[in-house]
Amino acid sequence: MKVTALAGGTGSAKLLRGLKSLPIDLTVVANVGDNVWMYGAYVCPDVDVACYTLAGISDVERGWGVRGDTFYSLERLARLGLETWFKLGDMDLAVCLARTEMLRRGGSLTSATERIRRALGAPSPVLPATDHAVETRVETKKGDLHLQEFWVRDRGRPAVLRVRYRGAASSSPTEQVARAVSDADRVVVCPANPVTSVGPMLAVRGFASLLSSTRARVVALSPMSGRRPFSGPAGKLMKAAGRRPDSVGVAEMYAGFLDALLISKGDAGMKRDIERLGVECAVTDTLMSNPRDEARLARELLRA
């Protein structure tokens, strides 16, 4: 079975581990909206977490970076007086520098990612949603911030006015992404922040219509439990986007292309509201706290 998974960061990684354990033909499409330039290096957190996860070298406990990575470069940058709120390990940094060099030599983000995921030993392709620069900007009362400034540096504290996807209007999905969505038997939307992980992909011109026109069933695992996400700032940002910060809000945002949504047992009361949007809804235990949960949820999703 050909499965294409749309993935963001931490929450997505857990489901990717589950999918990786199944006998399927997996392709990951990764969010690029949180890419950021740091010290001259092009950092692509969601692309990299997907590569690390598939390669089996991700730091599962921490939810980001490479297991056992060191932080010599970052310590030295701090000693030189630079802000080092974005915790880039040495391996992380090497990946970003390698990518920057490949881009400088004229490679696309897609081709650089392909070289890197192979070098790291990831067995499945990881495709950036687009090769164009799309950047998630969070307009706050403290000013217009890069998502990483809002979430990592300012710990998600500033009051949010609006979220924009800079560059999205003039972007397009890559051919590889278009093929991966069209040719799939299942498209899985990972339990990721709908505003900052999936939203930037949907904002890429033509991406949403790829999803609504694919012959594949499109299924999602809700990242919300009640009014709270399992991780990250989804609730706050969904509210800022004018959505209910729960699984119904998620279903509303995905209704244009989603066939089925898996929600948590505690949210069983939302089933009817979700089905009213034309989205099938199944209820299960959506918490992933070990590899068994991850594999079980991956299987349930593919059957949903």
Place this chain on the structure above:
Amino acid sequence: MKVTALAGGTGSAKLLRGLKSLPIDLTVVANVGDNVWMYGAYVCPDVDVACYTLAGISDVERGWGVRGDTFYSLERLARLGLETWFKLGDMDLAVCLARTEMLRRGGSLTSATERIRRALGAPSPVLPATDHAVETRVETKKGDLHLQEFWVRDRGRPAVLRVRYRGAASSSPTEQVARAVSDADRVVVCPANPVTSVGPMLAVRGFASLLSSTRARVVALSPMSGRRPFSGPAGKLMKAAGRRPDSVGVAEMYAGFLDALLISKGDAGMKRDIERLGVECAVTDTLMSNPRDEARLARELLRA
């Protein structure tokens, strides 16, 4: 006594250590022609070797980099399939990344260098010869190469047709450099490659006339002993530049501004040819193999 030293790489560092040990007011003007972009980071080898030397953290044995530096990042870049012929240690890399970030935020190379040398604990200012991009290109039978490609990657092997200083015609010395040269009591030209270390400075528009018009005595220590430099590709490149590859050739290149040249005992026979160029000439033991030699030569130069 205010002393301004024009410095390149390895050979210069030895004399800088000597100058540093004297009770003088030292400013270093560093070559920028061998600056190079690597993996998105702006590498400034001669600027950095000056900072490391003054800070007392340079690797004297090796002639480049930081003593005791590690190479984790480079090993990882190699594992990711990148060329790593330019040996950047982790501390080196952090310095380059910090500089790149400062430049990206709108700082000049001069201001970035000032922040870095202070953070490293270098007690004297290090001034890039110019804030403009000046790049030493070596035209060879194998193609038009960056100096680092010619010297480090290709080990100086390709036959040299010509050396150019790309960008020099539209460059200018910084105000700080102009002041450092005009206000000095002595300007010292370190024993550096006249073509690739001092040449790029002299090619900066207005730099040579700063030297010829300063009230300071301008003195140099020859980097040549017979037809050989103490280190580096000076001989080959001087020949390509149409010069005698010896201390007479050095004197010819500097004749427009040089008051006195210190040459090695073995070259005493060249004294007359050098004086014929209008340059005073003194003969001494110019080999620097320990801190005592370095300090002695620094003293002799200031008296020359």
